[in-house]
Amino acid sequence: MAGLTLDTAGALAAAREMGASGWAAAELLLALRIGMAEGGAERRASAPAT
Secondary structure, eight states: OTTOOOOHHHHHHHHHHTTOOTHHHHHHHHHHHHHHHHHHHHHHHHSOOO
């Protein structure tokens, strides 16, 4: 995930505001990280070759 960062504390605070705690909050953070990684991979795959 080079170049991608996740504000873990902010994401955890948002998860708690939505009512998630414990494992649910951890799974939400994992889903965010996976989504970021997939989005980055998609951008790299669709970038024109140089």
